[in-house]
Amino acid sequence: MPDPASPLALRFAGADGVTGKDKFAEGHGLEDMRGLPFLGEALIGFSCDASEMVEAGSHTVFIGEIMDMRISEGAPLVYGQSGFHRLKPL
DSSP: OOOTTSHHHHHHTTTTSOOGGGGGSSSOEEEOTTSOEEETTOSEEEEEEEEEEEEETTEEEEEEEEEEEEEOOSOOEEEETTEEEEOOOO
16 A cells, blocks of 8 residues: 555645646546546545535535445545644554
């Protein structure tokens, strides 16, 4: 399992400004049951059918039904206090 703070994980999370489908240009890509992309190195991946979009200031919140999901073992990568971090046991 790759390190959650690997360059690929950070790139996919947007740390270097890559957006949209360009995030899938590197790494081991997988597809869900409908042919939509999953990042193979991610600990969890899911695809949804969007049922509602809510404007919230400068963001759009999508509410959807999960249609497919893939879960792997590993340490999660989280974003907080303007940086990426690993969760550690208490």
